[in-house]
Amino acid sequence: MTSRLAAIRVAGLPTNGKELDQWYAAVPDRDNAALVLTQAFALRRNYPDNRSRAVWDFKLPKRRQSLTPEQTELLSAYVEMSSAALAQANEALKLPASRYPRDLSLCALTPLPHLAWLRDLAVQNQYRAALAIQAGNNEEASAAIEAMLGLARTLENEP
Numbered sequence: 001m002t003s004r005l006a007a008i009r010v011a012g013l014p015t016n017g018k019e020l021d022q023w024y025a026a027v028p029d030r031d032n033a034a035l036v037l038t039q040a041f042a043l044r045r046n047y048p049d050n051r052s053r054a055v056w057d058f059k060l061p062k063r064r065q066s067l068t069p070e071q072t073e074l075l076s077a078y079v080e081m082s083s084a085a086l087a088q089a090n091e092a093l094k095l096p097a098s099r100y101p102r103d104l105s106l107c108a109l110t111p112l113p114h115l116a117w118l119r120d121l122a123v124q125n126q127y128r129a130a131l132a133i134q135a136g137n138n139e140e141a142s143a144a145i146e147a148m149l150g151l152a153r154t155l156e157n158e159p
Contacts, residue, residue, distance in 0.1 A: 014159075017105035024159050027099040033154050034100040034114070036092035041117040043085035044124075047078065060130055067134055075127040082124050086147070089121050093150035097157075104159065118155070122148045 005015050014020040029035055046052045055078050061067060067075065079086070100114045125144040132140035 017107040017110075020107070020159055021104040024099065024104060025157065027097040031095055031097050032099055033092040033095040034098040036095060037089060037098075037118070037121075037151075037154065038101065038114070040085045040088035040092060040121065041114070043082070043088055044117065044120055045081040045085070047081070051078075058127075060126070067130065072131065072134065075131055079124055079128050079131065085121065086124060086128070089151065090147060093147060093154075098154040100154075100158070118151050122151050125151070 008015050014023040027034070047055065051074060054074055058071075058075070061071075102110055102112070102114075104110055125147045129141045129144035129148075132138070132144060
């Protein structure tokens with residue numbers, strides 16, 4: 001075990017949570033998409049009633065099947081409700097780097113709430129893309145898909 005840890009240290013990699021927190025590259029605030037995304041997370045909205053459960057359980061129709069009018073209404077209002085969060089996320093994705101604010105010294109016990117919030121924004125963009133495709137708006141669909149990929153890219157350098 002000691003020789004493995006020594007090899008890891010020789011490679012310049014962290015061997016504990018404190019070292020990991022120091023090893024994880026800092027990003028200047030002005031360049032940090034993650035900081036702007038945390039503002040977007042605070043802007044997320046959901047229905048205050050049982051429609052929130054319908055959104056949570058929602059599955060997109062199979063390929064070549066359209067959304068029903070009821071599904072279109074549910075998703076359109078849901079995406080519109082979070083338009084401020086989606087706009088803020090799009091601004092964040094223009095920035096060149098990401099480091100989510102958290103203390104990695106806790107190792108495996110480090111809370112990672114940003115993962116669930118990123119998922120929520122990605123799902124909202126997925127619904128945005130589906131609605132745009134149904135409406136024949138390929139540019140909007142492409143923008144939503146690009147946003148999903150951009151959200152994923154903010155995790156590229158995560159330890």
